[in-house]
Amino acid sequence: MEPLLEIKDLRLVFSTERGILDLFQGLSLSLMSREVLGIVGESGSGKSTLAYTIIKLLPGNARILSGKVLLEGRDILSMKEEELRRIRGKEITMVFQDPSTSLNPVFRIKDQMLTVVKENLGLQGEVARKRALELLKQVELPDPESIMNSFPFELSGGMQQRVMIAMALAANPKLIVADEPTSSVDATIQTQILSLLKKLKAERDFSLILITHSIAVAKEVSDRIAVMYAGEIVELGKVETVIEKHLHPYTEALLKSIPRPRGKSEMKRMLPVVPGQVPDLISPPSGCRFHPRCPYAMDICKAERPPYFNKDGSLVMCWLYSEER
Amino acid sequence: MNDLNVGAYLVKRALLTVVVVIGTITITFFLSHVVPSNPVILLAGQNPTPEQIARLTHEYGLDEPLYVQFLIYLRQVFSGNLGISFSFSLQPVLPLVLQTLPNSMTLGALATLLAIVVGIPLGVESARRTGRKFDSLMRIFSVSSVALPQFWLGLILQLIFAVYLGILPNASYGGSLLFFDMHPVKTVTGSYLIDSLLTGNFVTFVAIAKSMVLPVLTLALYPIGLMIKQTRSSVMAALSQDYIRTARAYGIKEREVNYRFALKNALPPIIVTAALTFAYSSTLGVIYVEEVFNLAPGLGFLLRSSTGTGISSTGISGALDYQLILGLAIVVGIFYAIANLVADALQIYFDRRIAR
Ligand SMILES: Nc1ncnc2c1ncn2[C@@H]1O[C@H](COP(=O)(O)OP(=O)(O)OP(=O)(O)O)[C@@H](O)[C@H]1O
Ligand SMILES: [Mg+2]
Numbered sequence: 028m029e030p031l032l033e034i035k036d037l038r039l040v041f042s043t044e045r046g047i048l049d050l051f052q053g054l055s056l057s058l059m060s061r062e063v064l065g066i067v068g069e070s071g072s073g074k075s076t077l078a079y080t081i082i083k084l085l086p087g088n089a090r091i092l093s094g095k096v097l098l099e100g101r102d103i104l105s106m107k108e109e110e111l112r113r114i115r116g117k118e119i120t121m122v123f124q125d126p127s128t129s130l131n132p133v134f135r136i137k138d139q140m141l142t143v144v145k146e147n148l149g150l151q152g153e154v155a156r157k158r159a160l161e162l163l164k165q166v167e168l169p170d171p172e173s174i175m176n177s178f179p180f181e182l183s184g185g186m187q188q189r190v191m192i193a194m195a196l197a198a199n200p201k202l203i204v205a206d207e208p209t210s211s212v213d214a215t216i217q218t219q220i221l222s223l224l225k226k227l228k229a230e231r232d233f234s235l236i237l238i239t240h241s242i243a244v245a246k247e248v249s250d251r252i253a254v255m256y257a258g259e260i261v262e263l264g265k266v267e268t269v270i271e272k273h274l275h276p277y278t279e280a281l282l283k284s285i286p287r288p289r290g291k292s293e294m295k296r297m298l299p300v301v302p303g304q305v306p307d308l309i310s311p312p313s314g315c316r317f318h319p320r321c322p323y324a325m326d327i328c329k330a331e332r333p334p335y336f337n338k339d340g341s342l343v344m345c346w347l348y349s350e351e352r
Numbered sequence: 353m354n355d356l357n358v359g360a361y362l363v364k365r366a367l368l369t370v371v372v373v374i375g376t377i378t379i380t381f382f383l384s385h386v387v388p389s390n391p392v393i394l395l396a397g398q399n400p401t402p403e404q405i406a407r408l409t410h411e412y413g414l415d416e417p418l419y420v421q422f423l424i425y426l427r428q429v430f431s432g433n434l435g436i437s438f439s440f441s442l443q444p445v446l447p448l449v450l451q452t453l454p455n456s457m458t459l460g461a462l463a464t465l466l467a468i469v470v471g472i473p474l475g476v477e478s479a480r481r482t483g484r485k486f487d488s489l490m491r492i493f494s495v496s497s498v499a500l501p502q503f504w505l506g507l508i509l510q511l512i513f514a515v516y517l518g519i520l521p522n523a524s525y526g527g528s529l530l531f532f533d534m535h536p537v538k539t540v541t542g543s544y545l546i547d548s549l550l551t552g553n554f555v556t557f558v559a560i561a562k563s564m565v566l567p568v569l570t571l572a573l574y575p576i577g578l579m580i581k582q583t584r585s586s587v588m589a590a591l592s593q594d595y596i597r598t599a600r601a602y603g604i605k606e607r608e609v610n611y612r613f614a615l616k617n618a619l620p621p622i623i624v625t626a627a628l629t630f631a632y633s634s635t636l637g638v639i640y641v642e643e644v645f646n647l648a649p650g651l652g653f654l655l656r657s658s659t660g661t662g663i664s665s666t667g668i669s670g671a672l673d674y675q676l677i678l679g680l681a682i683v684v685g686i687f688y689a690i691a692n693l694v695a696d697a698l699q700i701y702f703d704r705r706i707a708r
Contacts, residue, residue: 084597084600112605115602115603117603120602121598128595129598130595131599132703133616133617133702133703133704142604142608143602146603147603178704178705194602
């Protein structure tokens with residue numbers, strides 16, 4: 028089966044005042060229809076940038092040197108603005124990390140919902156309004172009528188995020204990219220939002236890319252997990268495999284950093300504490316980017332960027348799994 | 353949103369406005385007495401004797417201590433009396449000012465409208481093209497429009513459009529000093545332009561409108577530059593916000609992103625600029641324009657007369673007409689205060705978070 032989304036050998040840099048920041052140096056990834064992919068990694072690993080690349084909504088100083096992002100075979104990176112606009116909000120939608128700044132503060136929810144519904148579904152008037160109300164109900168918001176008339180600042184963080192999710196669902200997209208949808212809400216709300224995503228996923232057939240700091244969150248909803256480190260996907264595999272038979276030393280460190288849940292419902296939001304510092308990508312470490320922090324680092328790790336090795340059905344970018352070793 | 357909040361906020365702002373106006377009166381009163389000048393010489397006729405001057409000075413209470421004069425003046429103001437003008441043959445100040453205000457306000461309003469209609473779109477376009485050619489062009493334009501002396505611009509426009517091209521009148525409402533002798537306009541609001549329209553006098557209206565084109569352009573150039581600059585910077589700030597990224601991620605048309613989602617967030621400073629433009633263009637801004645284009649009656653004309661720099665009805669210049677100055681200061685102050693208040697109300701209308 029042809030994948031829904033395919034990222035092929037993506038090379039991307041940022042021009043900054045301090046020099047060229049070399050983020051992706053040949054990143055590849057594919058996603059099947061209806062699949063849920065969790066992308067996990069520390070701050071600065073390039074998760075958001077990857078998300079924005081998928082809808083080609085990158086900051087002005089980002090430069091794509093090479094690569095393709097194929098949505099059902101169509102290359103998004105070579106599309107013109109108008110073509111992109113017809114994909115954004117319709118085939119691919121996004122849920123952002125901080126709903127309080129991602130919703131427009133001076134428009135009522137109804138103005139924002141209706142704009143999205145009208146633009147992406149071509150509905151008008153009362154029909155559009157009904158559709159918007161229905162969407163708010165689907166994300167389990169109580170009293171959709173009054174939500175419609177509210178301004179974002181009148182809603183709680185959890186409610187705001189549900190509104191964002193409703194907007195993301197509006198056009199029945201093929202792919203929803205959720206960039207840390209739960210990292211700005213507290214633990215209880217986080218659990219609620221995750222189960223809402225799971226429920227919606229069960230009802231409809233979109234694919235989901237769930238970006239998160241926390242491997243515990245990714246585990247909740249994902250089919251597969253991609254572990255990102257300093258612009259590289261260092262490990263990619265089925266959830267169980269990644270959690271139980273993790274391969275990459277970085278994954279191991281991430282797993283160790285999961286706070287032990289005390290109660291069953293308590294899934295604490297916490298930044299992974301992996302010893303050491305995320306490298307400065309303006310002058311990235313040579314070879315494997317993780318080697319300065321890696322307890323198993325060998326000579327070859329400093330010298331050469333590892334290729335992907337296949338192990339237990341997972342892909343891992345680490346010299347430890349080299350055959351010749 | 354709680355309407356009570358909005359109401360309370362506006363009442364608070366209105367009270368503040370009253371304080372500002374009283375402050376304006378106080379400062380203007382004492383400032384205008386720093387320069388020693390006795391306005392009674394405007395009344396005393398040719399070669400008055402010192403006795404005559406002393407008598408008149410006493411008669412008008414000008415020999416009282418300053419704070420007594422101030423208190424008397426304040427009481428007078430609060431009973432709606434702004435005193436009398438010494439340079440306009442003892443006419444009461446308030447009607448004098450109110451007569452001239454409508455024409456000046458019309459000029460100010462048209463200039464403001466032009467600044468909004470031209471400046472906002474140019475500012476938005478400039479913001480979405482930062483660093484590109486169009487943006488640089490707009491920056492040059494707005495800097496030079498702010499730097500260009502108004503009277504000089506007025507003269508140049510007159511030269512081009514009235515003298516060389518001959519397509520617009522050179523000066524005066526209706527294009528000639530005798531215009532209203534031939535085309536009388538019934539006074540309704542006091543603004544020639546509006547009154548000629550209200551009374552259905554279309555030929556007159558067109559003539560007056562034509563005579564106002566150059567003055568309004570002259571008056572509007574600086575506000576247009578200011579508006580471009582303000583719109584550019586606040587729209588730019590809005591465009592870098594997360595909610596704009598959201599709008600783009602949802603496939604919203606670029607036009608709507610810029611002119612609806614970004615612009616509405618960028619409005620507060622733009623509204624303040626528009627309000628101050630209106631207050632300025634209707635009062636202080638018209639001083640040169642009304643002179644260069646010989647537009648009377650108008651506030652600019654009164655302002656000049658009150659400071660002895662214009663020609664007063666007595667033909668004597670160089671003396672300060674305190675009461676007229678104060679009256680004008682109060683009216684101008686109130687004008688600015690009201691403009692600010694309206695700006696506040698509009699800002700709340702566009703962004704409810706302000707009144708929280
Ligand atoms: N516009 C930009 N200009 C320069 N560098 C950038 C820009 N955007 C991102 N970066 C850099 O690229 C790297 C990846 O950033 P990105 O925001 O994609 O990471 P992330 O994994 O989403 O992090 P977080 O978990 O904090 O959201 C970081 O080193 C960041 O500093
Ligand atoms: Mg991020």
